[in-house]
Amino acid sequence: MSRGESSETGARILAAAEDLVIREGVSRLTLDSAAQEAGVSKGGILYHFPSRAALVSAMVERFVVSFEADLVERQAYSKEPGAFTRAYLEATFDPREAPADCREIRLGGALLAGVTSDPELLKPMRERFETWQAALEQDGIPAEVATVVRLAADGLWLSDLFELAPVSAEARAEVRAQLLALLERAISNRS
Amino acid sequence: MSRGESSETGARILAAAEDLVIREGVSRLTLDSAAQEAGVSKGGILYHFPSRAALVSAMVERFVVSFEADLVERQAYSKEPGAFTRAYLEATFDPREAPADCREIRLGGALLAGVTSDPELLKPMRERFETWQAALEQDGIPAEVATVVRLAADGLWLSDLFELAPVSAEARAEVRAQLLALLERAISNRS
DNA sequence: ACAAGTATACCGTCTGGACGGTACAGTACC
DNA sequence: GGTACTGTACCGTCCAGACGGTATACTTGT
Structure with missing residues (x-):
């Protein structure tokens, strides 16, 4: 192709x-x-x-693979409960390429926003999200806690992307701590 | 105009x-x-x-005003701590126009996605989000808790919009309960 | 009361530009 | 002589916006 x-x-x-x-x-x-x-x-x-579509598609693919690699790296093959959830949280709150504009994150959003005309182009992204969600639900902690963390992380991404009341660095750290506390509580409370 | x-x-x-x-x-x-x-x-x-832009702009405006009205209605002028945060949470988790596909929510996303070419069109939405965020931070509960709730709600919105691992109705209820519990804890713990 | 003029609320065609994609001839390197 | 391009020319389509026209209602002068 x-x-x-x-x-x-x-x-x-x-x-x-x-x-x-x-x-x-x-x-x-x-x-x-x-x-x-x-x-x-x-x-x-x-x-x-x-074609132009092939170019865009390649960008989507690359973005997804890149975030996936980030997740794997952060998780460092740990099998502890909550490890994947924590990796997801941290990958979003403290992106690798912190420098200034955080290229990768912005790219994902631009792509996300731009391909609504052709749902086919979103397919790889959809599939990955399903995979991640499944991993979150099997992470050794209650699924609803993992999902809360995921949704909050995605919400942060959204706010960054479109600059919808973006969260300042300090607030971001506090929110992150809040979510980590939620996570720790779920880990120590598990039956 | x-x-x-x-x-x-x-x-x-x-x-x-x-x-x-x-x-x-x-x-x-x-x-x-x-x-x-x-x-x-x-x-x-x-x-x-x-112009076409004026048409799109009018749609954005209408969307923002509509969600705003929903928030006000749910809050019912309550001044209790956490009232606004709860309203925000519920407006997102249990949209008014439940029927089928939830017109309003989908519209917002379609607009959000479609206007990236002209950032000017997003301005009213940005302004509203800033207002809401400010209200959340002044809601009588710790700002980081309110922000976690907001981000999770926005994340849910995002996942619905683009169908990125959308949360099932049951999971949605559990996540909602989890966030409400977080909120209640913050209310009863406030100094 | 009635013609004349004016504002409102549209209709439908036309044009000019942007863009995706094709075709193909030419070039440079290995 | 193939691979990896460059450059130009061109086609067809899509689309925003301009523009000239039309029908009706409302006002105004006489």
């Missing part, structure tokens, strides 16, 4: 497209603008990604 | 546009499609809303 990021130029195109999407949103991502951003011709883009 | 919904036809256009957006997303809202849906000509639309 698409040569994608297997090649050097393909990866550069993808990265440039991501920059563009983060800066201006998916709706402003055109083949021409992406070509310009990547320093490549339009033909060059279509050589690597057979 | 726009005659808007002050007239009968203006309101009909707005309602028709909302239906269209809920069904197909903002990207599919064109002047032509809206005209057809409303049983009005394209010129007729532009008479009431001077």
Whole structure:
């Protein structure tokens, strides 16, 4: 289907497209603008990604895989109860790429927002969320506690994305502590 | 700027546009499609809303006002601590228009997703969120508890909107109970 | 009372630009 | 001689917005 990021130029195109999407949103991502951003011709883009949709799809895929990797890393293969829930919480509250604009997080939202026209493009993201939710429910703590943590984390993401009353750094730390306390309580209370 | 919904036809256009957006997303809202849906000509639309952006903007405004009214109604002017937080929680978990697909909630998300191209259109929504967040922080309970509730509610909204591992009705009730318990604990523990 | 003028509420066509995608000829490197 | 492009030219579609027109109601001067 698409040569994608297997090649050097393909990866550069993808990265440039991501920059563009983060800066201006998916709706402003055109083949021409992406070509310009990547320093490549339009033909060059279509050589690597057979259509605009394929390009967007590759971005979604990459985003999902990246967050997934973050989760795995944080969990560090711990099997303790609540480990996955904690990883999810921390991955959202203290993103890896803290520097300034938190590229990855913003990208996800821009993508999320931009692909509503074509539900097919959201499919990989939907599938991952289902997987994560399932993992949360099997995390050795009550499912409703894990779900509360997940929803709050997702809510934080939402507020960051669209800048809907974003939570300040201090408040964020307090909220994080509150959720961790909830988590600890659930761990020590389990039967 | 726009005659808007002050007239009968203006309101009909707005309602028709909302239906269209809920069904197909903002990207599919064109002047032509809206005209057809409303049983009005394209010129007729532009008479009431001077541009497509004005139409979308009116929808955002209406959505925000509607949710706001829901909050006020649920709060019923109670001044008890946690009243606003509880109202926010319940407005999200048990939407007024329960029937089927919950029109209002879906509309908000479709709008949210669709207006990323023009950040200006989100402004009224941003302002409201700031107001609500401020109210939550002044609700007579610790701000971090109120914020956790808000974030979880927003997270639920997000998951519904994009169908990202949506929470089942039973799980939703349990999560709601969990958050209410957190709220009650905060109320009884306040100094 | 009645013509003339004016404002309101639309209708429907046209245009110009943006964009996705195609086609293809050419280039440079390995 | 194939792989990896560049560059240009072009097609078809979609769509916002402009614009000229129309029908009806309401006002105003006489």
